[in-house]
Amino acid sequence: MKARPGGAFALGLAFACASAAAQDAGGKPFAPEQIGKGSALYETHCQTCHGPRLANPEWAKDLRKFPREDHARFVDTVTYGIRNMPPWGDLLKPDDIDALWAYVVAGERKK
Numbered sequence: 001m002k003a004r005p006g007g008a009f010a011l012g013l014a015f016a017c018a019s020a021a022a023q024d025a026g027g028k029p030f031a032p033e034q035i036g037k038g039s040a041l042y043e044t045h046c047q048t049c050h051g052p053r054l055a056n057p058e059w060a061k062d063l064r065k066f067p068r069e070d071h072a073r074f075v076d077t078v079t080y081g082i083r084n085m086p087p088w089g090d091l092l093k094p095d096d097i098d099a100l101w102a103y104v105v106a107g108e109r110k111k
């Protein structure tokens with residue numbers, strides 16, 4: 001009787017490899033660590049409303065469509081909130097908000 005090793009192996013999906021082309025509006029590339037930090041913060045604080053990994057928000061805005069040149073509007077909205085968007089200024093430091101920005105701009109870009 002021949003031994004038949006079960007051949008199924010799972011393909012580990014490499015998590016979000018940030019493209020080297022990812023840049024902020026000033027042309028400065030985001031550090032992968034910054035994008036990673038933003039991704040973790042997003043999961044904790046934002047995805048319940050804005051959708052897992054930026055996709056398919058049920059009722060909040062689709063952040064994939066947020067204008068990438070509008071960093072100031074992002075920081076303001078996240079810090080102070082707007083209508084049903086809660087303010088985060090008490091909880092998140094400017095560094096955290098910039099990490100979120102890096103994630104929104106560069107973290108889940110369609111190829």
Ligand code: HEC
Nearest residue numbers: 045046049059060061074077078082083084085086088100
């Ligand atoms: C309680 C649900 C909820 C959570 C949690 C939430 N948001 Fe929002 N967010 C909204 C809603 C609703 C809007 C649309 C507000 C409007 O324009 O009426 C919005 C809008 C925004 C906008 C503005 C989009 C635009 O086009 O101007 C940004 C940026 C944003 N959210 C980022 C975030 C980030 C970053 C987090 C996590 C720190 C977060 N949101 C967490 C509900 C939420």
